[in-house]
Amino acid sequence: MSQSPSVYKELAWQGLWKNNAGLVQLLGLCPLLAVTASITNGLGLGLATLLVLVGSNITVSLIREYVPNEIRIPVFVMVIATFVTVIQLVMNAYLYTLYQALGIFIPLIVTNCLIIGRAEAYASKNPWHHSAFDGLMMGLGFTLVLVILGGIREILGNGTLFDGADLLLGEWAEALRIQLFSVDYPLLLAILPPGAFIVMGFIIAGKNWLDSYRAARAEQPQKQVTRARVTAQ
Template identity: 60%
Template sequence: MSNTAEWQTISKKGLWTNNPALVQLLGLCPLLAVSGSVVNALGLGLATMMVLTSSNIAVSLIRKTVSDAVRLPAFVMIIASLTTCIELLMQAYTYELYTILGIFIPLIVTNCAILGRADAFASKNPVLPSAIDGLMMGLGFTLVLLTVGAVREILGSGTLFANMHLLFGEAARDWTLTLFANYPGFLVAILPPGAFIVTGFLIALKNIIDHHQAQRAAARKEKPVKGNKRVRTTGTIA
């Protein structure tokens, strides 16, 4: 099972073709709510990624012992426990960020992307692929979160990487890039509508790229034989 090709497809799915935020449109609530700045986005993204990976591993481990009927409650239980762990961790190490993200950390439990992966992938696959799937899905989600956060931060307050010390300690305090001096602040970008608009643009961009790729692929592909799948509806004719 451990061939690289399979891992590659799993990775590509998580990062691009089946990206939870851009394609499955799952977990939009945290995506829209906390992507106001890069640091928020990164914090929540990392937390989600960790929960996703570990929950995938856990679910994959117990997939043969849990019966079908109770699988969803079991998965939710696992995810809830892991989320609590992460919450406690964040409380311990990045307290300020924890207070800023507030309710959205515990709300990771309800992120459908996590339960979705657990049910759709981890419950049917061995541990290693599940771990990779969780990691890549989480990474894909985090990347989208980061992009949206960056765009919104730039548009909204004219800076990038502000307040990174909340996550990386005091050394990161002066990472802040001020892109425009005396920026008046485009408040809408920071408000939820801005998140919707930016996410919409990102999805559109992805679709454009996919469309171009599909066109190129179609140009390369040879024409299939027409009608070769036909069967007789009237039985065999002698």
């Protein structure tokens, strides 16, 4: 039990930053680049993916001892497809306009390598509570990338933020819409998938730069200690 806090801390660090599905593993790029024309779309798809991740991880962890090794992958896919179907029906019933905007990418969550990868690599080998937290952190990390990418594209393309937030959060969210600047014609490069590919490259480059900067800062005290020992000798 004493190891649990460190386990959760490591899972959070891996999911949100070090092993982020969108920035490091580069999983789920098809929906990530296709539907993130706005924060609303990115947040909607991210939350759907997160719920499927948590649900499938818990279920796979609970049944892992009862599933023969030879058929584990088909069983995992069936579990994931069940949760995706539930999410799809709920969105169709209560978030129909957003469901239409996301289109085929909701059912395509079934084939997202992130989800099947976490089921195989982690949930099938660990307790359900650790698996649930792993799914939560991986889902939050993926959602964060979707929201950042959607926000940048929405600003560059339309000059707005949180446009259409009411489609996901209800009528009260209409007040969240921010008009940063007016455009006569949207910047199509930012709105279309090629723009997403370019912006994604800059985001990944920014993360890599931060990692390099942190590594360099961490090495400086060690070099100073080494020099001090040499001088003393």
